[in-house]
Amino acid sequence: PLPDRDRALGPSHQQDQSVYEERHLRYISPLGKGNFGSVELCRYDPLGDNTGELIAVKKLQPNKQSNLEDFQKEINTIRSLHCDYIVKYRGVCYSMGRLSMSLVMEYLPYGSLIRYLEKNRQHVNNRRMLLFASQICKGLEYLQSMRYVHRDLAARNILVASDTLVKIADFGLTKIIPFDKEYYRVTHPGESPIFWYAPESITESKFSHKSDVWSFGVVLHELFSYCEHNCNPKRLYMQEIGNDMQGLSISMHLVDILKDNWRLPAPPICPPRIYSMMTMCWGYSAEERPTFSTLGDQIETSIQD
C-alpha cells in the first residue's frame, strides 16, 4: 500500500482499505494457528530490497468448518476496530490464482502472552501483570461499546507488542449482539474452549458481554499463574473432574462442579484482592458478574497501591 503520507485520504479521512499485492509478499515463518486459519510472518517488499515492513498474514484454512463467509466476517470485524489494545488491521491480500484472500495485520514481535510469560517470568512483577490486565480490560470495554462479544478470550489470544503493551487478537469467533437482545446464541458450537466458557455458554450456547467477563477472569488466572502449563485452566479442571472422563460428559461435569461452587484455585503467589476479582468474574449467573468498567476501576486501584 502507499505510505501514509501519499495515501489518498477519503472525504471522511477514513483510511481506505489497503490492498497488498501477493507478488510483493515474502513468506518468512509460521506464527501460529487461530480459529479457522494459520498466521504467517511475511515481509511486504514492493521495492524488492528487503526494506519492506514485517506483517502478520492470516490465511484461510480451507477445511470443513471455516468458509470464506466466516473469514469475511472476521475481516470486517477487525477492520471496524480502532483501539490501542486490539491488534490492528492493515489490509487484505487477494491471491487470484487460488481465488482466496488473506487478512493482513500488524506484526507483534513478542508473540502470545503464554509464550512471553514463560520466557520472561523472572522480570514480570505483579505491577506489570496488573498493567496487562488493565489493557485487556480496556480493550474489552471498547469491544463491548461496539456491541461485539469476543467468545474466545484466552491468554493464547492475547499478543504482546512490547514489554509494556498487550493486545487482544483473533476475532474468528467474535459476534455482534443483536440490538434487541442481551446475548448471542450460537447454533454451531464447533470445538469450544469450554474451560474458558461461562456456564450458560456451555449449557445454552449463550454468549454475552457477561460471558466475556467470565473468560476475562480465566485470563486473569492465566496471567497470575504466569501461564504455567501445569496449572493451566484445562489441567486444573480435569484434575477436579477426574481425568477418566470422555467427550460430552466433560462439559456436563464441568457445569456440575461450577454449580457446586468449585472454582479455579488461587494461583500460588496471587494477591488476595486479584483472586477475589477473578471469583467475582465467575459468578454462576451472568448478572452477578461485574462490568468491565467496574473491573477496570478495581484494577487501576490495585495498581495505585
Ligand SMILES: N#CCCn1cc(-c2nc(Nc3ccc(C4CCNCC4)cc3)nc3c2CCN3)cn1
Ligand atoms: N491470536 C491468535 C492466534 C492466532 N495467531 C496470531 C498470531 C500473531 N502473532 C504475531 N506475532 C508473533 C507470533 C508468534 C511468535 C513466535 C513464533 C514461533 N517462534 C517464536 C516466536 C512471534 C511473534 N503477531 C500477530 C499475530 C496476529 C496479528 N499479529 C499468531 N497466532
